[in-house]
Amino acid sequence: MDFAFSEEEVAIDEGLGNPKLCRNPGPGLYSHGPPFTSTPHILQQHEALSARELDHIFPIIDPKAKPATNHKVMVNSSNSSHMEGFSIDRPPFFSGNDYFYWKNRMTWFLKSMDLWDVIEDGPYIPTKIENGVVVSKPKQEWDEFDRKKIQLNARVIHCLYCAIDRNEYNHICQCKSAKDIWRWLEIIHEGNNKVKESKINILMRSYELFFMKDDESIVEMFTRFTNIINELQALGKVYTEYEKVMKILRSLPKKWEIKVTVIQEAKDLTKLPLEELIGSLMAYEITMKSRQQVEDMKKKSIIFKASIIDKEEEEASEEDEDLALIIRKIKKFIKCEKNKEKKFYPKKDSQKKELSNVENRRKT
Structure with missing residues (x-):
């Protein structure tokens, strides 16, 4: 099958993640690639042909799959400080917070670049000896060594400018040497x-x-x-x-x-050593935690057994109460029945008493 696109148009740009044919050549929102979502519209004949070819070139394997990259993530040069950890050649960024942390990191960064001497000793000044006296060299007499040594001060100043935000820059923008910049930052954030x-x-x-x-x-x-x-x-x-x-x-x-x-x-x-002490304490802490867990498990088992016993006792006491209630009801029922007999047969009892009295009189 012959496609309407050239090899150059189909080739994928590694930096943008999409082929050239997917980008609008003119200015606009889609000049760097297709949008994440688009409004459907009726395709013309040539557009439908191109769409079928695109479907064939880039088949959709899983329509429900999420995009591999976040299309909304935009790299902003003003926020490049958040990416500093990805490069050992990028100085740590300082935004005015936690100066001690930044100072220590920046010190070792400059030492790793063999630039720390510029901070300690100040900028290099080319000199020469005239009549036994050390005097500064005029710029016309600088040699290659002098130019390289002077350039180190500019390199350190550039590193410091790249490592601070605008507010910090306003504090030190008048300084002419890296040593003065470092000293002013110390005074501002550490004090005199x-x-x-x-x-x-x-x-x-x-x-x-x-x-x-x-x-x-x-x-x-x-x-x-x-x-x-x-x-x-x-x-x-x-x-x-x-x-x-x-x-x-x-x-x-x-x-x-x-x-x-x-x-x-x-x-x-x-x-x-302090690290040996901390290691010993951490090991002992783990031992204490494991013992505490065993003790807690024992306590939980004892509490569980006690709760079972209490439950059984409660059930037994409830059964005893039920039995006592039944007995009380039976006694009450019997008592009620006796009272009923007395109410229904009072005359017979009186006649029996009179007959017994008459018999006793006759005998006497």
Whole structure:
């Protein structure tokens, strides 16, 4: 069968997911492909021929099948920060929230690109020695090495511009070096030395008052603990491994007292890594949960047996009450019958008494 379409028109575009013949060559809604739904209309003869050929080229295997991709999903360059995790060459995006998290990620990103020296040392300035004095080189005397070193500052500035939103850009757009940009972001989100000291005091108090909650798991507790430690470390306050281990052990509730005692006696806490401590506590937590489940099952079985016994006793007591009620009704019935006899035969009883009295008189 000869088709009315060329091979170029039938070829599927991998970027758009549909063949060229499905796109309207002119401007409009369908210039990049067919719509997901369309309004039916009466086909002309040439349109009907094209439709039959399309049905033959692209047969519908399952009419009820859902589309493999979401036709409504549109990629917006302004929201590209949400896709940053898919590329190791894309800097982490900062929108003004959680600066400590972004700062740490951005630091390692720049180090991985061999650009961190520009942040620490500032932009490279070509120099030369004249009459025993170090002076700046004029631009006309720059060599290839000088140009590459100067270009590094522009590369880092470009990375930082790509990693921040418009509000953050407004804060640092006047800076001429990557080092100044980094310093201004630190001042804005961390503050000066006095502000840092105040934040450190607040976090240190949270550290000192830290304890594990009753309804909290080891992982949840450790997550809260590391958040405090990381923020303190970002502000320059660092705790040793031993201090962290001791703080974790002191923060555990009373039900962990046996485990804490065992760890203190069996381990050298000055050499105990924090991850080993957390692993030991997590293993003990699993053991406690399994024991608790066994105890709960035992309690449920005891309660179930007790409920069965109570039910049987209730049924027996109900039977006894029913029997007692029947006996009471029988007694009441007999009593009623006796009262009826007395009411219907009172004369006979009086005549019997008179005859007995007369006989007694005769005998006397």
